[in-house]
Each structure stands twice: as structure tokens, then as C-alpha cells.
Amino acid sequence: MTGTTSPRRTLVVSDLDRTLIYSPSALQLAGPDEDAPTLVCVEVVDGRPHSFLTLAAAESLGRIHRAAVFVPTTTRTVAQYRRVHFPGIRPRWAVTSNGGHLLEDGRVDPAWNRHVRQAIAGDGTDLAEVIAELKLRADGDWVLKRRVGDELFCYLVVDVEALPPGFVPEWRQWCTERNWSVSMQGRKIYAIPRSLSKESAVREVARRAGTDRTVAAGDGALDAGVLVAADRSIRPPHGELDATGWAHPGVEVSGRAGVLAADDITAWFEDQLRPSSP
Known part of the structure; x- marks a missing residue:
């Protein structure tokens, strides 16, 4: 230019x-x-x-x-x-x-x-499956809220001090294998489709x-x-x-x-x- x-x-x-x-x-x-x-x-x-x-x-x-x-x-x-x-x-x-x-x-x-x-549909793992898996993995008093964002992604609001140390890396690995990403921002842990x-x-x-x-x-x-x-x-x-x-x-x-x-x-x-x- x-x-x-x-x-x-x-x-x-x-x-x-x-x-x-x-x-x-x-x-x-x-x-x-x-x-x-x-x-x-x-x-x-x-x-x-x-x-x-x-x-x-x-x-x-x-x-x-x-x-x-x-x-x-x-x-x-x-x-x-x-x-x-x-x-x-x-x-x-x-x-x-x-x-x-x-x-x-x-x-x-x-x-x-x-x-x-349409792009998300090609990722292979739908939101319902991710929500179901998250419900199984995130079970305890450290989970303060469960939310779904505009029927596109899901996230937790957590007690950071009580968060199990292995949860985020293990959840990230599960999501990565299914073309989803995990991001922790303050008290929120997001699961987002790659697309x-x-x-x-x-x-x-x-x-x-x-x-x-x-x-x-x-x-x-x-x-x-x-x-x-x-x-x-x-x-x-x-x-x-x-x-x-x-x-x-x-x-x-x-x-x-x-x-x-x-x-x-x-x-x-x-x-x-x-x-x-x-």
C-alpha cells in the first residue's frame, strides 16, 4: 500500500x-x-x-x-x-x-x-455430545453454573480455588480430539467448536x-x-x-x-x- x-x-x-x-x-x-x-x-x-x-x-x-x-x-x-x-x-x-x-x-x-x-456441523462432534460429556466430568460443588451459549457452545462457571487440578487439561484433551477448543477465562471454562x-x-x-x-x-x-x-x-x-x-x-x-x-x-x-x- x-x-x-x-x-x-x-x-x-x-x-x-x-x-x-x-x-x-x-x-x-x-x-x-x-x-x-x-x-x-x-x-x-x-x-x-x-x-x-x-x-x-x-x-x-x-x-x-x-x-x-x-x-x-x-x-x-x-x-x-x-x-x-x-x-x-x-x-x-x-x-x-x-x-x-x-x-x-x-x-x-x-x-x-x-x-x-453449517461449518460447525462438519466438525463431527455436536453440542449435545459435548454437553453430556461435560456433565459427566464436571460433577461437584466447584461447578457453580452450567451454561449454553446461543446453542453454539457451552461453558462452566466454577469456583477457581476448588477446581480439581486435572480437570482443565483432561477436558482440553478430550475436546481437542473432537475438534473442539477449551478456554479458561476467569471463572468461566468454555468449550468451543473449532469452526x-x-x-x-x-x-x-x-x-x-x-x-x-x-x-x-x-x-x-x-x-x-x-x-x-x-x-x-x-x-x-x-x-x-x-x-x-x-x-x-x-x-x-x-x-x-x-x-x-x-x-x-x-x-x-x-x-x-x-x-x-x-
Whole structure:
């Protein structure tokens, strides 16, 4: 590509939980309370504040949204994604359900979901079999909740301290042999079919939006494909990727962990959007 980079031709892709937005337990604000940043609540669950980002990050996202194509890209279900409201921002596009649903102007695209389900059907092991096996393996007080995400994948919410040490590696091996992936993010342990990926949905958004450059952020193993496929990427110094020591050329690491990582990530996005000559 020659000439300058046009920011309006850039797709800005970001995971949500523990990348841009944070639950109270994930804030990691270790300094004095008087030095804490101003927090903005972006999600309410059962009438209570549930997820936050800093005011600085919220303002930065507003500028990013105006300058480029901002696409939230999450493993959250459609319903869970719709609970998130960024101040003054309504992204035209969103990827939910780990790529299983593509939203345009808030509406689910049924054709994309059919395409994804056809791809998953070729993986060989269906969701019902995985759920049944998980029920047999995950039996104990350490299992707090069992969930199915938009009839595409399943996950557990667990007591991390009581989690049997052999469960995740053994469950991962069983799933890998059947073309499924396992990802542990905080208290949640996901089982995802291999054909269900955020990166495939991001490619489709880029095609529809007419962008020619992608920058991305994410913290979990389910974000790795997007981070690798993007032109430039960043991850926070926490989360699943950091815990496993994951690194890749072209993927930077933000300077701060917790909710302040969102400040670093959004500032990094803005730097990527400044026109520059090659």
C-alpha cells in the first residue's frame, strides 16, 4: 500500500471483558483510593452495576468510533452483549457468540449464523455430545453454573480455588480430539467448536465495511486468531494469554494491567489511527 494510511479504512477490533471492560473483581486498582480513576458503568445486571471502564477510555473510544470502524468482538451471547452500553457509542457492527453471530445496526444476521452452523456441523462432534460429556466430568460443588451459549457452545462457571487440578487439561484433551477448543477465562471454562471463531466473523465485517487494515486487542486464547490475523495487535499483561506466556510478532503488550490496561489499549488504538507515511 502506498501513500498515507486512512483511519476511516481501518477496522478497530476489540474483545470486551478484561480487555475494554472490567467487573469489580477484575479492576486491579492497587493504589490509594484517592488516586483511582473515574469509572463509568457500562453494564447493569439484575439492577446492579456489573462492568466498568475508565472515563478516559470511554472518551478515547468515542474518538475511535468517529475515526474508524469500531467492532466489539466477544464470546458473550447476543443477549449478554446487548447489556453493554458505551457512552455515546452505538457500533454499527458487532461480533458475538465467539463469531457465531454478526450484528449490523443491532440486528442479528441470520444468514451468517446459518453459514457458521453449517461449518460447525462438519466438525463431527455436536453440542449435545459435548454437553453430556461435560456433565459427566464436571460433577461437584466447584461447578457453580452450567451454561449454553446461543446453542453454539457451552461453558462452566466454577469456583477457581476448588477446581480439581486435572480437570482443565483432561477436558482440553478430550475436546481437542473432537475438534473442539477449551478456554479458561476467569471463572468461566468454555468449550468451543473449532469452526466457531472470531476471526472468520471479523473477516466478514471487514469485507462488508470495506476496510483494508485491521488493528485488534484481546486477552484470551479465543482472541489469539484475531490478534494474529490483524495488521497490528495489542494484549493486556493479564488474562489467559499472559498466564500462558503467549507471544507473537506484531502483538504488543500494554504497560498496565486491570482496568487501566483499557486506557493503554485505547490510546494505542488512537496512535494506530493517526495518518502516517510508510
